[in-house]
Amino acid sequence: MITFILNNKTIKTPEHSGMTLLDFVRYHQRLTGTKIGCREGDCGACTLLVGELKNNTIEYQSITSCISPLGNAHGKHIVTIEGTNLKDKLTTQQEAMKANYATQCGFCTPGFVVALTGFALSNSNKNYSNAIDAISGNICRCTGYKAIEKAAHQVVEKLENQEENSFNWLIENEFIPEYFESIPKRLKDIEIKDLNQPKGKYVSGGTDLYVQQADHLADNNVHLIAEKDYLKGIKIENEICTIGTNATVSDLWNHTQLNSILPNLKKHLKLVSSEQIRNMASLGGNLVNASPIGDMTILFLALNSNITILNSEEKERSLALKNFYQGYKTYDLKNDELLKSIQFKLPTENSFFNFEKVCKRTHLDIASVNSAIHLSIENDKIFEAHVSIGGVAAIPKYLHETSAFLIGKPLASETIIEANQILQNEISPISDVRGTSDYKRLLGRQLFFAHFTTLFPKQFTLNDFVQHA
Template identity: 35%
Template sequence: MQFILNDELIDDNTLPSDFTALRYLREKRGLTGTKEGCGSGDCGACTLLVGALEDGELRYSTLNSCITPIQSLAGKHIVSVEYLSKAGELHPAQQAMVTHHGSQCGFCTPGFVLSLAGLYENAQRAEQSIDREAVCDAISGNLCRCTGYRPIIDAGLSMSDMASSVEPFTELMSQNNQVKTQLESLQKEPKHSRNYLQPTDLEQLAQALKANPAATLIAGGTDLMLENTQRYRDFDTLIDVSCVAELKQLHVAETTLTIGASVTYSELEAFSKTQYPQMNALLSRIASRQIRNRGTIGGNVANASPIADLPPLLLAFDADIQLLKNDGSTRAVNIADFYLGYKQTQLAKDEMIASFDVSLDKLAQFHRFYKVSKRMEDDISSAMLAVRFAVDNGELTDVRLAFGGMAATPIRGRKAEAALTGKRINDEHALNQAIEALRSELTPMSDMRASAAYRLDMACNLIRKAWLELNGTDVVTFSGHAVSDSILSTGLEASTHA
């Protein structure tokens, strides 16, 4: 296993497969600027910047080192907070935090600084300005308990001014030719170690599975690694499928959008930004930027959590799931048949999800995705609705109402769908019938996030909201981080937003 840590080339094959990047930095390298807060990828105190070569360009992204196996970062450039300050000069992100008093106890500060540094580096490389929404997105996975976010946001917005008002800090990390050259050399080296395998195609994956039948598969590991950090489970051999080219496909064919199982949330988010803005808006509400940079679409579905956000989306589009056996054979299962019960799926022990196929015709129909949660980011749904309406000459010819967070599995409101199908799009009587039908068929659960009554009321209101949007009503909704200053200062407008 080889990677670059700050400005040092590391070659180490002595580590357990599940040894986290956080532990490696603190215990093996003495780099204690990276902090452990939650140990579950929720607080961002352990944030790292990681650079990888993509089409010859060096791009950096953030991740939670507490749930990232260090061996998964083979062939990459790992940047800890200690790397940012050189020869007594502060990085613009650090200087901005100092200038705007963005730190009190300081425990969370290294994570915030690296999240802001990543934003600064990527914005400068792309010659883009940094606005409030970009700053809030960058720090969406960083929690602060004492400073308050306003000075931190102010710091993020002033980074470019810091860089232009002082002697240039250093060349952008993405323009560091020495790092690029080293990473190009590392790409030619095998990433395998004795207990952590990183196949790059299906042939190598088949060989790895054959040689290690008891191995555990890992992709982003944002859920799997909690078994290690929270339940103290030790893994033996891990096979990392995140680099398998065939599982990374993301393309539009003649009739179908194909999404590979190892595509990350961030990759799908970038892909959908212009083509599928409603999908993009939902993805921006999932977890945090650090998690979206690691978590995969296949992992979200295979994990079979009843509050996962992507299964309702796929259910609304009647997506087909391509399953891949260890022997290379495949079979297709519709998303409606995939879930068998709580945490139970059609996946056999020798199978994995390879990809998802979504009809372009259905993607072209009216669709909306609504997520209700207590926080805008880094939070789990209290209720989730994915809706699709097919319309022909003002009549609803096909209706999908798919819910998450309502039952042991993602479910459809079939009686409500039937009440709307065949009706005019502006038939409010049909809408009311659908809502009554939904009340009779849904039996939501109660937990710490919401009561059953709240979930049912919210489900009914979200259907009405979708119907209003279908009929051209401009329904105000939060879909990002760009809230007005008046909301932040007085809260008077907050009640107008759903």
């Protein structure tokens, strides 16, 4: 039985674990404040909060419930817009939306309110930038976004007076209802057993599979792996970072040590989808999606990562990620195998890493072209180089020849211009809805140059390259 707390009610249901959480909430529980919009995780109208016990405290994150399997709610606290309501008065978030005229037709409003509630409950710094990140996955088509941003600012102003990050303070200041205080104990008291799962399609976060196959997954067996502990965690040991494939982008975002080693990591990750999707999507899922423009795949390729693969007999094998992809949406993985972890050597003080992406909008958009680079420099010479690029080939592309050419060369504009010529010979973009092949070649060139102008701004400007390119 799938067991969880939905708002203030304990749920035990035999429903199919592959159905979407959105459909269960609306059609089985009649909580229709959670809206159906795009069914692709794109609009945020179906945003819910998921609270999970970790080290005797409960952590909340926002998700889009239209692409989340019901079974992933097992053992957690699920909060809909109805579950955020106070008795006979508006919450601080609702009042802020009202005071700033931040709603018109109202269809998107529940999602915004839930996302702002998640922001209030989160451990992130309570500043305006983080508040805007929290609603980056919510779209409004009629109000005008500035009014909503003003509402977020009003929420931040009240949170700035927070004496401690506690349920008591949030309850007293009308951010959440009183029942939230009882949830940690109630979750501890629920006897949570592993779901008895049949063999079926492996599903972790579901953010890609449920966009494509939601109806199929709702009717057929799924094997949910998001809560498998052996696929979780981020470990740094002996200068090697090992990341479980169930880790999410948000796990990287919140990892203090990794952010100190890669100081621009949050800046790069901000280009990956929206907060709701970053909270859900597994890194392993991004790799096996095998999209030629997968953001995290491109990032891990440039870090020259290896992957560990586990089969049904618990035997492991290791493979360089750059050798994993064999063709469009095909890769070196057998039917009984799972990606277990991703490993890469940590950058040193002589290392430089950068990620670039061009897309039509900042959040929740796939790239026209994306690229990453990892260089190690000594005495103005490149002694290690790894370059990757997406959107210009049938697979997420590790640029073997370009990377090899850079090694041993001086860090100079002539080297970079010549390397671009090799890059252009390695890629084979096609014209599609994201741009013509010529446009993608131009983007490939510009992003490659942008790596160097970003990493070495005192040495290079874009004019150093373009006038000779």
